[in-house]
Amino acid sequence: MYNIxxxxxxxxxxxxxxxxAISAKEEGAQKVLIIERxxxxxxxxxxxxxxxxGLTRFNEELTGPEYYSRFADKANELGVDVLLNSMVLQIDxxxxxxxxxxxxxxxxxxxxxxxxxxxxxxxxTRANIVIPGTRPAGIYTAGSAQRLVNRQxxxxxxxxxxxxxGDIGMIMARRMSIEGAEVVMVxxxxxxxxxxxxNRVQCLDDFGIPLKLAHTITKIEGNERVTGxxxxxxxxxxxxxxxxxxxxxxDTVLFSVGLIPENEITNKAGISINRITNGPVVNQYMQTxxxxxxxxxxxxxxxxxxxxxxxxxxxxxxxxxxxAMGKFPKSKKEIPCIxxxxxxxxxxxxxxxxxxxxxxxxFFRVLAPEDNVKLIARCGExxxxxxxxxxxxxxxxxxxxxxTSKIAGDEITIEVVKED
Amino acid sequence: xLKTDVVVIGAGAxxxxxxxxxxxxxxNVIVVDKNEDVGGDASKSNxxxxxxxxxxxxxxxxSQLVVAANPMYDEITESLDVPFxxxxxxxxxxxxxxxxxLPAIKEKAFRNHVYDVEFKxxxxxxxMEPELNPNVKGGLYIPRxxxxxxxxLVQALAENANVNGVEFMLGAKVTDIKTSNGKIESVVTTKxxxxxxxxxxxxxxxxxxxxxxxxxxxxxxxxRKGQFYILDxxxxxxxxxxxxxxxxxxTKGKLMCPTIHGNMLVGPTAEDQPSKVDKSTSAEGLDxxxxxxxxxxxxxxxxxxxxxxxxxxxxxNPEGLNFNMYDDLAGYINLSGVRSTGLTLSVAMGKYxxxxxxxxxxxxxLKENFISKRKGxxxxxxxxxxxxxxxxxxxxxxxxxxxxxxxxxxxEIMQAIHRPIGAKSVDAVKRRVRAGMGRCQGGFxxxxxxxxxxxxxxxxxxxxxxxxxxxxMVTGTTR
Numbered sequence: 001m002y003n004i005x006x007x008x009x010x011x012x013x014x015x016x017x018x019x020x021a022i023s024a025k026e027e028g029a030q031k032v033l034i035i036e037r038x039x040x041x042x043x044x045x046x047x048x049x050x051x052x053x054g055l056t057r058f059n060e061e062l063t064g065p066e067y068y069s070r071f072a073d074k075a076n077e078l079g080v081d082v083l084l085n086s087m088v089l090q091i092d093x094x095x096x097x098x099x100x101x102x103x104x105x106x107x108x109x110x111x112x113x114x115x116x117x118x119x120x121x122x123x124x125t126r127a128n129i130v131i132p133g134t135r136p137a138g139i140y141t142a143g144s145a146q147r148l149v150n151r152q153x154x155x156x157x158x159x160x161x162x163x164x165x166g167d168i169g170m171i172m173a174r175r176m177s178i179e180g181a182e183v184v185m186v187x188x189x190x191x192x193x194x195x196x197x198x199n200r201v202q203c204l205d206d207f208g209i210p211l212k213l214a215h216t217i218t219k220i221e222g223n224e225r226v227t228g229x230x231x232x233x234x235x236x237x238x239x240x241x242x243x244x245x246x247x248x249x250x251d252t253v254l255f256s257v258g259l260i261p262e263n264e265i266t267n268k269a270g271i272s273i274n275r276i277t278n279g280p281v282v283n284q285y286m287q288t289x290x291x292x293x294x295x296x297x298x299x300x301x302x303x304x305x306x307x308x309x310x311x312x313x314x315x316x317x318x319x320x321x322x323x324a325m326g327k328f329p330k331s332k333k334e335i336p337c338i339x340x341x342x343x344x345x346x347x348x349x350x351x352x353x354x355x356x357x358x359x360x361x362x363f364f365r366v367l368a369p370e371d372n373v374k375l376i377a378r379c380g381e382x383x384x385x386x387x388x389x390x391x392x393x394x395x396x397x398x399x400x401x402x403x404t405s406k407i408a409g410d411e412i413t414i415e416v417v418k419e420d
Numbered sequence: 421x422l423k424t425d426v427v428v429i430g431a432g433a434x435x436x437x438x439x440x441x442x443x444x445x446x447x448n449v450i451v452v453d454k455n456e457d458v459g460g461d462a463s464k465s466n467x468x469x470x471x472x473x474x475x476x477x478x479x480x481x482x483s484q485l486v487v488a489a490n491p492m493y494d495e496i497t498e499s500l501d502v503p504f505x506x507x508x509x510x511x512x513x514x515x516x517x518x519x520x521x522l523p524a525i526k527e528k529a530f531r532n533h534v535y536d537v538e539f540k541x542x543x544x545x546x547x548m549e550p551e552l553n554p555n556v557k558g559g560l561y562i563p564r565x566x567x568x569x570x571x572x573l574v575q576a577l578a579e580n581a582n583v584n585g586v587e588f589m590l591g592a593k594v595t596d597i598k599t600s601n602g603k604i605e606s607v608v609t610t611k612x613x614x615x616x617x618x619x620x621x622x623x624x625x626x627x628x629x630x631x632x633x634x635x636x637x638x639x640x641x642x643x644r645k646g647q648f649y650i651l652d653x654x655x656x657x658x659x660x661x662x663x664x665x666x667x668x669x670x671t672k673g674k675l676m677c678p679t680i681h682g683n684m685l686v687g688p689t690a691e692d693q694p695s696k697v698d699k700s701t702s703a704e705g706l707d708x709x710x711x712x713x714x715x716x717x718x719x720x721x722x723x724x725x726x727x728x729x730x731x732x733x734x735x736x737n738p739e740g741l742n743f744n745m746y747d748d749l750a751g752y753i754n755l756s757g758v759r760s761t762g763l764t765l766s767v768a769m770g771k772y773x774x775x776x777x778x779x780x781x782x783x784x785x786l787k788e789n790f791i792s793k794r795k796g797x798x799x800x801x802x803x804x805x806x807x808x809x810x811x812x813x814x815x816x817x818x819x820x821x822x823x824x825x826x827x828x829x830x831x832e833i834m835q836a837i838h839r840p841i842g843a844k845s846v847d848a849v850k851r852r853v854r855a856g857m858g859r860c861q862g863g864f865x866x867x868x869x870x871x872x873x874x875x876x877x878x879x880x881x882x883x884x885x886x887x888x889x890x891x892x893m894v895t896g897t898t899r
C-alpha cells in the first residue's frame with residue numbers, strides 16, 4: 001500500500017478543487033494535494049468548450065478550458081501536487097485519511113491535516129423523473145452527450161428532442177445544431193426557463209429552436225433505437241393533459257433535468273447532508289459537520305456560474321489550510337441561516353460567530369421567479385444586508401454580502417420581498 | 421451445413437440450463453438465439469426470486485419442478501459462482517379477510533410438499549420487518565424463498581456449457597425447422613442451416629411460433645407484462661425479506677424485496693398484451709405499483725427510483741407448464757408455459773429434459789472430463805483493501821474505476837468482454853459486471869464503456885449497440 005502525507009487533501013480537480021488548492025497554498029499550507037479521477041484537471045469544464053465563463057471573475061468571456069487553465073496554471077506555479085487517475089473510495093474524518101485507487105500505485109492512503117470535498121455533481125436521469133415508455137438506445141443525459149461530442153468527437157444522434165431547459169440542455173441544443181443534427185424542440189415542465197436567460201437567447205432563439213414551456217415528455221417510443229416521443233402540455237399541477245398529447249419523431253432524447261451533488265463519499269463518512277441541496281451542511285468557512293472536512297462547489301449545492309464556485313471554493317481552501325495549520329478561528333456559537341419568503345435554500349447553512357470580524361457571501365435561490373424585488377438578510381427585525389434586483393429567477397443564484405459582526409440573536413433570515 | 425446432435429432454441433435460463441446439463445454427456449449441442457446475448461428476454465427482466473413453489477398448483481409439472489429446483493440452488497450457485505441469498509419471504513395479512521386466507525395458503529404449501537412454511541403473529545412479523553404496515557394481523561414465513569442475480573445465473577450456465585463444448589450461435593433467428601419421415605432434419609436460421617437429430621424448443625415468448633414450424637402449436641403464448649421499479653441502495657425505507665402480498669384470484673400481486681446487490685425491487689404489474697415486443701412502462705402501471713405496495717410497506721419511497729423496467733412473461737393459453745415429445749415427430753421436444761417461475765425451475769428443467777431424452781432412448785454417454793466449476797469475475801468493490809492492492813499490482817486495470825456508482829473497474833469490463841460468451845454490447849457489459857446499473861444509470865461510465873467496447877472488439881463506436889442490432893448508441897463522428 002502506498003502512503004502520502006499532506007496538509008490539505010482535495011478530492012476533485014475541477015474548478016472547485018483548483019480554486020480551493022490555490023487559496024490553501026496562498027494561505028500558507030505547505031503540501032496541498034489534489035486527487036482527481038480523470039486523466040487531466042478541469043473536471044466538467046473540459047467538455048464545456050463554449051464561451052460564457054468568467055464574466056464576473058475576470059470581466060471577460062472565456063471557454064471552459066480557458067477558465068480552468070488559468071487556475072490549473074496558477075496551481076502549478078504555486079506547487080500544488082496532483083494525483084491523476086485516482087478514484088477516492090472513502091475518507092476517514094477522525095483519522096483525516098483519504099483512501100483512493102490508482103493503476104500505478106495501487107491502493108493509496110493519504111494522511112492529511114484537513115480534507116476538502118470538491119467532487120462536483122451528477123445529472124438526474126430519465127429514470128429519476130420516471131418518464132414511461134421503452135428503454136431503447138438514444139437516451140442520454142445532456143452532460144454525457146456533451147462528453148461524447150466534445151471530448152470523444154462522437155455524435156449521439158441526428159434528430160433530437162431535449163427535455164429540460166437547464167443550461168447544459170440549451171448549450172447542447174446549440175452544439176448538436178452546429179454539428180448538423182436537427183433539434184426538434186426543447187421541452188420544459190415548468191412555465192419558466194430553468195437555466196440562464198442569456199443561454200435561451202444564444203442557444204435556442206439564435207438557432208430557431210422552439211422552446212415548449214409547461215410541456216413534458218409523456219412516453220418514449222422505439223424498441224432498439226428511439227423512434228420518437230410523446231409530448232403533452234401540463235396543467236397547473238404539472239400533470240400532462242393527455243388529450244393534447246402529440247407524437248414527435250426523433251432518434252435521440254437528451255435529458256437536462258437537474259443536477260445532484262455527488263455525495264457518496266460524504267454519506268459514507270457520516271457527514272450531515274442538507275435535504276434541499278443534497279449536499280453537506282456547511283458554515284461560512286465551508287466546514288462540514290466533521291470539523292476536519294470542508295466542501296465546496298457543486299458537491300455542496302448546484303451552481304449556475306462557475307465564478308461563484310471559484311469564490312466559495314477559495315473560502316474552503318483558505319480555512320482548510322488554517323485548520324491544518326492549527327490557526328482555525330475559534331467560534332463561540334453557530335447560528336442557522338433560515339429561509340424566509342420566496343427562498344428555497346441558503347448556502348452556507350449556518351454562520352459560525354467568532355472573534356474575527358469578516359464579510360461573508362450568502363448564496364441563495366428563490367422558489368419562483370419574481371420581478372422588482374429586494375433581497376434581505378435580517379436578524380429579528382434588524383436588517384443587516386439588502387439589495388434590489390430587477391428580477392430573481394430560480395435558475396440564477398442570488399447573493400448578499402453580510403458583515404458577521406452585525407449578526408445578533410440566534411438566527412439570520414434570508415428573504416425576498418416584492419418592491420412596489 | 422453445420423451438423424450437430426442437439427439444437428436448443430432459446431438461450432434463456434431454461435435453454436442454458438438444458439445446454440449445461442447436456443454438456444455433461446458426449447453429445448454435440450448448439451444453442452441458437454435471435455438475441456445477441458444470452459438471457460435476453462424474460463430471463464433478464466423478472467423479479468430475480470428463486471421460489472419454493474409453496475403457491476403452485478399442486479400436482480402440476482410446474483409444482484414438481486419448482487419444488488425440486490429450490491434446494492438445488494445452494495450447490496449450483498456455489499459451483500458456478502452466482503450471487504444467491506436465502507433471505508426468506510413473508511406474506512403479511514393486513515385485513516381480516518386476508519388473515520382468514522392464511523390457513524388455505526399454508527395447506528396449499530403442504531400439498532406442494534413445502535413443509536417449512538410457518539405462521540407468524542403480527543408482532544413477530546413487525547420484528548422481522550419493521551417497515552411493514554403496522555396493521556399487520558399475522559402472516560406466513562416461507563424461509564427458503566431466495567434472491568439471485570438472474571443475469572449471472574444465465575451467463576454462468578451458458579459459460580459453463582460452453583467451456584464443456586456447447587456452441588452458442590447468437591443473433592441467429594430460427595426461420596424454419598425441416599422434418600422428413602416423422603423425424604427432425606435440420607434447423608434453418610438467419611446464420612445458416614444446422615443438420616440435427618434433436619430440437620429442443622425452449623424459445624419462451626416465441627415457443628408457439630417455433631412449434632408452428634413443425635405443426636405442434638396447439639396453444640398460444642400471451643405476453644404478460646410486469647413493470648418494476650428499482651430503488652437506490654440508500655433509499656430511506658428498506659426491507660430484509662421478500663414481502664409478498666396475499667394473492668387475489670386475478671394476480672399474485674406486487675411485492676417488495678431487496679435485490680442481491682442491495683437495491684430495492686418493487687413490482688410487478690400483470691398486464692396481458694398482444695405484442696411480444698412492447699416492453700414499455702406506463703404511467704398507469706407504475707402508479708398502480710405505488711398504490712399496491714404502500715399497503716404492505718407504507719413508507720416505501722419510490723422517488724428514490726434509479727430505474728423502471730418491464731419484462732414479458734410467456735403465459736400459455738391454455739395455461740400450464742408443458743413438456744411434450746411426439747410419437748410422430750422423433751427428436752422434437754417442446755416446452756411451453758414457462759412463465760414467472762421459469763427462472764427458478766430452469767435448473768430442474770435441465771435435468772428433467774435430459775432425463776426424458778435418455779429414458780426415451782437417446783444414446784448419450786457421460787463425459788469423463790466434465791468441468792463442473794466456474795469462477796466469476798472478481799469484483800473489486802467487494803474485496804478487502806489488501807486484496808484490492810494485490811489485484812491492482814497484478815493487473816493495473818483494476819486501479820481504473822470506470823463506473824463510479826458501483827465502483828466497477830476497467831479490469832472487470834475487459835473480462836466481461838473477453839470471457840466465453842463475451843459481452844458485445846453496452847447492456848451485455850452491464851449485465852455481467854453492473855457498470856451502469858447504479859444511480860447515474862451510465863451517465864458517467866456509458867461513454868467510456870462505448871470506447872472500451874469499440875477498442876476491444878476492433879470496431880467503430882458507431883458499431884456498438886446498446887443491445888440488439890439497430891440499437892446503435894451513437895451515429896458517427898463530429899464534423
